[in-house]
Amino acid sequence: MTAGTRPRRHDPERRDRIIDACLDVVATRGVEGTTQRRVAAAADVPLGSMTYHFAGREELLREAFGRFARQAAAQFDRRMAEAPDREAALRAVVRLIMQDVFATQRDLVLSHELYTLAARDPAFRDLTNDWMRRSRDALGRHFDPATCRVLDAFVEGMTIHRALDTEPADGVDVLDAVRRLAGTVSSRPSA
Amino acid sequence: MTAGTRPRRHDPERRDRIIDACLDVVATRGVEGTTQRRVAAAADVPLGSMTYHFAGREELLREAFGRFARQAAAQFDRRMAEAPDREAALRAVVRLIMQDVFATQRDLVLSHELYTLAARDPAFRDLTNDWMRRSRDALGRHFDPATCRVLDAFVEGMTIHRALDTEPADGVDVLDAVRRLAGTVSSRPSA
DNA sequence: GAGGCATGCGTACAAACGTACACAACCCCG
């Protein structure tokens, strides 16, 4: 060892820092480019810590994405809980799509990477199912189950498209769309 | 060479077969697990063919996903062109979500992998932008631009959620949702 | 204060990767 910081006995914060570093690496290099060495470097821990704290690469990824999904779900639920009525909830949803959580490329990339893993690996699908259920439960504070479903899906797709799209979306159109989906405004055939 | 089949001069079908095999490998092992060796094995061509036909791994992936996106867009456009009116178009959209193109896990996985790449790499984002534009143009045969946008996004999200979800969605609810989004039915506050 | 044990790390290793490159097979032109 080149000295510097001495290893402290039983440092539980170490494990957390590795998980956070893992999410950072995934966000910038993708799951494909997320090697244990890069995560170790990002967390500023020696390579040996990887095998010590995690059984393997997959366990590390599972824990990292688990934390990510739980945080995202909790944030969404908080927003829904804060909304006093349906209209406020819909506005919060639009705000979410247009600027908030996923505005940073980081969270968008992370969610895509998670979906990609979930599409093939049941262990990760458990995480996305949990996330989806929590999202719908949060919407369930204001809407009936069927509406929760379509609203949740719309948020999903709109977020993705907004992030990929070059020309910016119109928030008014989005608000109008979620109102129609929620059935809180009568829709007219547009010109 | 162990003999068997002799190398035929200028076999253009060879390149196509590699691209198809690449999509197969991506669908089963993900982009991360898509190595040139595995693609070569799947296409039943020698490893050397990889470097001969493609400048590198990334070019191979770009061409493969390009083909995938174009095919998917073309299929969607065909369905929209076949629809005689708005109602038929909406029904076609619902059919698409509920069973058709993405019913096979394969296409879903492929589109996720593509989105994941696009979220980080501009070269792949060009592919998704093109796909999105074609989808909207196809919808544009029946709907105004703002509606195309929200419908397209809804299809996106609903497809993803339906594929990940354990409990099956209700096609009637989905049809109702797209009708509301398209403004072709007056929505009532549901019970 | 010395032995022992839990904690954490440096290093080594086999496997797998992308890619380069020399060379074989084949056809065309004279």
Add this chain to the structure above:
DNA sequence: CGGGGTTGTGTACGTTTGTACGCATGCCTC
């Protein structure tokens, strides 16, 4: 029918990966 250029392939190389494992470090007990 033979040289030359095009087309396609076998193989070897340097790098990077995940993971295992022996060893250093520091606390606790007696």
